[in-house]
Amino acid sequence: MKIAIINGPNLNLLGTREPGVYGHQTFEDYLKSLVAAYPSIDFDYFQSNIEGELIDQIQKVGFSSDGILLNAAAYTHTSVGIGDAVKAVDTPVIEIHISNTFSREDFRHKSYLTPVSKGIIVGFGLDSYRLGIEALLKP
Ligand code: DQA
DSSP states (O other), X not given: OEEEEEEOTTGGGTTTSOHHHHOSOOHHHHHHHHHHHOTTOEEEEEEOSOHHHHHXXXXXXXXXXXXXXXXXXXXXXXXXXXXXXXXXXXXXXXXXXXXXXXXXXXXXXXXXXXXXXXXEEESSTTHHHHHHHHHHHOO
C-alpha cells in the first residue's frame, strides 16, 4: 500500500513553531515512528511552503497512491487551486489538521478541502496522521 503525506506551509517548522499549539516533535521524527509502526506501507512524504508545488505533488501522487494525507496548513482556508487539485485526482484524500481548527480563529473554520476530501481528521495532534492511516486501511 502506498500512502502519500503532503504537508503545507510552515509545517517544516514543527518542533519549534508554536509548540503550545503544535507540540515539540519535528515531523521527520514523527514520520520515523509511522514508518516503524506500519512496515508494510510505502510512505511518500512531501512538504512545501509554495501553493503551486503542493498542487504539483497532489497531481503527481494522486493517480498512483492508495491514499493521500493532506495537511495544507494555512492554504486549507484560502486555496481554491488545492481544492480543485484534490477534486481532479483519483486517490482518496484525507484532510488532516494537528490542531482543532474549529476551536481557533473564525478564518480557520473555512476549508476549501473538506467538501472534496473523503474525510477529515482534526485536532488530535500529530496522532491525526496515524488516525488518517487507520481510516485509509479500512476497506
Ligand atoms: C493546521 C491548522 C491551520 O489553520 C494552520 O494554518 C496550520 C496548521 C494544523 O495542522 O493544525 O498551519 O493545518
